Amino acid sequence: MKRRLFRKLKNGAFLTLSLIATLAGLTCLAAILWTLISHGIAGMSRQLFTQMTPPPGGQGGLLNALYGSAVMTLLGILLGSPIGVLAGTYLAEYGRNSRLSISVRFINDVLLSAPSIIIGLFIYEIVVVRMGHFSAIAGALSLAVLAIPVTLRTTEDMLNLVPIGMKDSSAALGAYPWRTILSILYPAARSGIVTGLLLAIARISGETAPLLFTALNNQFWSTNLNAPMANLPVVIFQFALSPYKDWQELAWAGALIITVTILILSISARILLALLQAKGGSGK
Amino acid sequence: MAIIDPRHAAKQLIYEKIFRSATLTAAILVLMILGGVAISLLHGSWPALKTFGFSFVTREVWNPVTDQFGALAAIYGTVVTSLIAMAIAVPAGFGIALFLTELCPPLLKRPIGVAVELLAAVPSIIYGIWGLFVLAPVLQRHVQPWLIDHAASIPGIEQLFKGPPYGIGILTAGFVLAIMVLPFIAATMRDVFDTVPPMLKESGYGLGATTWEVIWHVVVPHSRVGIVGGVMLGLGRALGETMAVTFVIGNAHRISSSLLAPGTTISSAIANEFTEAVGDLYTSSLIALGLLLFAITFTVIAAAQAMLRRLERRALISL
Numbered sequence: 001m002k003r004r005l006f007r008k009l010k011n012g013a014f015l016t017l018s019l020i021a022t023l024a025g026l027t028c029l030a031a032i033l034w035t036l037i038s039h040g041i042a043g044m045s046r047q048l049f050t051q052m053t054p055p056p057g058g059q060g061g062l063l064n065a066l067y068g069s070a071v072m073t074l075l076g077i078l079l080g081s082p083i084g085v086l087a088g089t090y091l092a093e094y095g096r097n098s099r100l101s102i103s104v105r106f107i108n109d110v111l112l113s114a115p116s117i118i119i120g121l122f123i124y125e126i127v128v129v130r131m132g133h134f135s136a137i138a139g140a141l142s143l144a145v146l147a148i149p150v151t152l153r154t155t156e157d158m159l160n161l162v163p164i165g166m167k168d169s170s171a172a173l174g175a176y177p178w179r180t181i182l183s184i185l186y187p188a189a190r191s192g193i194v195t196g197l198l199l200a201i202a203r204i205s206g207e208t209a210p211l212l213f214t215a216l217n218n219q220f221w222s223t224n225l226n227a228p229m230a231n232l233p234v235v236i237f238q239f240a241l242s243p244y245k246d247w248q249e250l251a252w253a254g255a256l257i258i259t260v261t262i263l264i265l266s267i268s269a270r271i272l273l274a275l276l277q278a279k280g281g282s283g284k
Numbered sequence: 285m286a287i288i289d290p291r292h293a294a295k296q297l298i299y300e301k302i303f304r305s306a307t308l309t310a311a312i313l314v315l316m317i318l319g320g321v322a323i324s325l326l327h328g329s330w331p332a333l334k335t336f337g338f339s340f341v342t343r344e345v346w347n348p349v350t351d352q353f354g355a356l357a358a359i360y361g362t363v364v365t366s367l368i369a370m371a372i373a374v375p376a377g378f379g380i381a382l383f384l385t386e387l388c389p390p391l392l393k394r395p396i397g398v399a400v401e402l403l404a405a406v407p408s409i410i411y412g413i414w415g416l417f418v419l420a421p422v423l424q425r426h427v428q429p430w431l432i433d434h435a436a437s438i439p440g441i442e443q444l445f446k447g448p449p450y451g452i453g454i455l456t457a458g459f460v461l462a463i464m465v466l467p468f469i470a471a472t473m474r475d476v477f478d479t480v481p482p483m484l485k486e487s488g489y490g491l492g493a494t495t496w497e498v499i500w501h502v503v504v505p506h507s508r509v510g511i512v513g514g515v516m517l518g519l520g521r522a523l524g525e526t527m528a529v530t531f532v533i534g535n536a537h538r539i540s541s542s543l544l545a546p547g548t549t550i551s552s553a554i555a556n557e558f559t560e561a562v563g564d565l566y567t568s569s570l571i572a573l574g575l576l577l578f579a580i581t582f583t584v585i586a587a588a589q590a591m592l593r594r595l596e597r598r599a600l601i602s603l
Binding site for chain 2: 007010011014017018019020021022024026029035036039082084086089093100101104108109111114117122124125126145148149177181182202203205206207208209213233240248251252258259263270
């Protein structure tokens, strides 16, 4: 009887601890979002989107940083995702379980969690040192390297979900694999691949460390890809650590913009995936 | 019936070859990126490694003025902050995963699960700025004075909580890291728990086991490999995390016995000093730090992936 009571107590104790852990975790995370929203809203204003980043102590906006982030993220995706999609296609359709595919899959998963600052150093070594100066191109390249693993993995997973009968039918009509892939598999896996792209954009648009020594920063408006370019994460980093109240406010506003953008991207990716599954795309 | 035109067929074959080699090239490029990272870091850190040799990793000194560099303080900071983070995030993540798979009312299961996953997507700079402006002042005013008053008199650990409450430092960085990797660890563990066949759990309950007993004797043993893999993946993140730490670590290149003192980590040293580094040896030493971080995280992540590989490959969302 005593033993039973003890077991019940133990059960209750651990389950309570688990509940406390969940509550504590959710509270911390809610606290972060709350600070972000309350500080960020205070910094929201129209000049945020119409003016350049200010000199020390001055007032201004984030226009050049927003533009720079958009350009480098877009370029990063344009450069990185085709490689990711093609490599994912190789793994799913051509390589399958060849030794090359197994090692590519493994290395890709390692790259997926590798520290982004290392990628920044890599691009610094092979691009910035060669060119002799920091540039938006270098920033975009480091983001592209970060986008490849994400798109590769989703593409492979999504191609594997396409019913095998569709592939067989195409092959039975005498189509070569490339035709089957381009005309049958890609359209069938389209929303899955788009999900991967959205996730990749979400991943790279908040990256700070790799941009620190590739794109650097620029206080002024610049559209020159061959020169340092302002970008939101690095501006947030510099402004948040500064002693100026105006700069810190801009940093919070920028932080809110980034987070909201990323949350919207992640949620859209999830909705797309849910739609895909509702359509029965996951049935093999 | 159309007659197959041999020229058409030949063309198709050429397209096939082109497309196939394009995908193959892309796949090989992925391998080359990793190789390129290793080679370029080795190349960049060569001057420092040649000057200091193996003593680079055993010396604490970091003096740009006299051009003396050693990585020990940064390695120490990286390891200690990550250990603090794991000590907090692993039990808490385990608790959250347990709550989500076993206790949570079905109605809340999806919203909470999605919330946890979305928080794993929040960029690390956000955690850093929050740590600096919100968490550090709270720790400085309330938690650290208490630790200094009480924990500092416990024999054995009195050294850990000595000195003034700066707010920022090793301990704070460990906390911020913990909060950052928590959603990630919780989401991975939940996915691992979900792979346990319901039949096994029901057998446990059928024998009269309590919920905790089913978890501890059925769920955990069945998903042991996955749990360890998920924890190590989280550790890999914590070790390499840059922005969340850089804000709150204090950037002091020394090893203090106190956890309240400012310190540095490999990644935050690179982030703080790289663009300001003058002189080849300084830059090269920072790249050598990067090489070290690459070696450490590669080992941890590769081991984690090797473990998780034994489990079924899942969709990307949770990572």
